[in-house]
Amino acid sequence: MFSYSGGSLEVNGRQMNLKRLSEEPVVAVFENVLDDEECNAIIELSRGELKRSKVGTDKQEHAMRTSRGAFLDDHHSHVISEVENRLCAIMGMPLSHAENLHILHYRPGEEYKAHMDSFTKPDVNNRIATMVVYLNNVEEGGETLFPKLGISIPPKRGTALYFEYFYNDPKINALTLHAGSPVISGEKWASTLWVRRQKFRT
Numbered sequence: 047m048f049s050y051s052g053g054s055l056e057v058n059g060r061q062m063n064l065k066r067l068s069e070e071p072v073v074a075v076f077e078n079v080l081d082d083e084e085c086n087a088i089i090e091l092s093r094g095e096l097k098r099s100k101v102g103t104d105k106q107e108h109a110m111r112t113s114r115g116a117f118l119d120d121h122h123s124h125v126i127s128e129v130e131n132r133l134c135a136i137m138g139m140p141l142s143h144a145e146n147l148h149i150l151h152y153r154p155g156e157e158y159k160a161h162m163d164s165f166t167k168p169d170v171n172n173r174i175a176t177m178v179v180y181l182n183n184v185e186e187g188g189e190t191l192f193p194k195l196g197i198s199i200p201p202k203r204g205t206a207l208y209f210e211y212f213y214n215d216p217k218i219n220a221l222t223l224h225a226g227s228p229v230i231s232g233e234k235w236a237s238t239l240w241v242r243r244q245k246f247r248t
């Protein structure tokens with residue numbers, strides 16, 4: 047449960063700043079979640095994985111998300127497990143409910159069109175909250191946009207974006223529609239941790 051109101055906070059001995067951009071649904075930005083070394087380490091770990099991952103053949107999906115992505119499992123490195131633990135501590139969610147960390151890489155012109163992170167299929171262990179951490183500074187473009195809330199978050203290295211969508215009122219959840227705007231120049235690296243309602247990892 048999200049219980050922060052804003053200002054500065056400390057989680058596991060780490061000092062961070064918090065800006066709450068929307069009350070309901072909660073949309074909040076945390077600064078200083080990862081340091082530069084951690085961001086660079088995640089980028090380097092995922093480079094190899096992205097190369098190995100096949101580019102989707104499903105044209106529809108391809109147009110929706112033109113970036114390339116990969117799930118990193120935390121056996122890869124202690125950096126990944128430390129980062130996952132920190133993100134869950136900030137969110138106040140158990141790590142056992144989190145998926146593996148997902149890494150996205152966007153080149154100029156690439157984007158992730160407006161979407162919901164939850165699944166529409168009923169009776170699944172659905173996602174309830176998302177933490178996106180920006181791993182680098184983008185020269186131009188690449189903002190995360192919430193069109194229904196009028197919120198735009200510029201990617202900044204080490205900063206994390208949190209939002210949740212487990213409200214009883216489906217209209218509130220629908221407001222978390224969001225997009226990764228096209229990168230105009232430079233590249234964008236981001237990592238996403240999706241959290242499920244029930245236990246997901248063993």
Ligand SMILES: O=C(O)CCC(=O)C(=O)O
Pocket residue numbers: 150158163178188189190191224225226227236238
């Ligand atoms: O890249 C972004 O800004 C958004 C990423 C996103 O929406 C996701 O990973 O689900």
Ligand SMILES: [Fe+2]
Pocket residue numbers: 161162163224
């Ligand atoms: Fe998303």
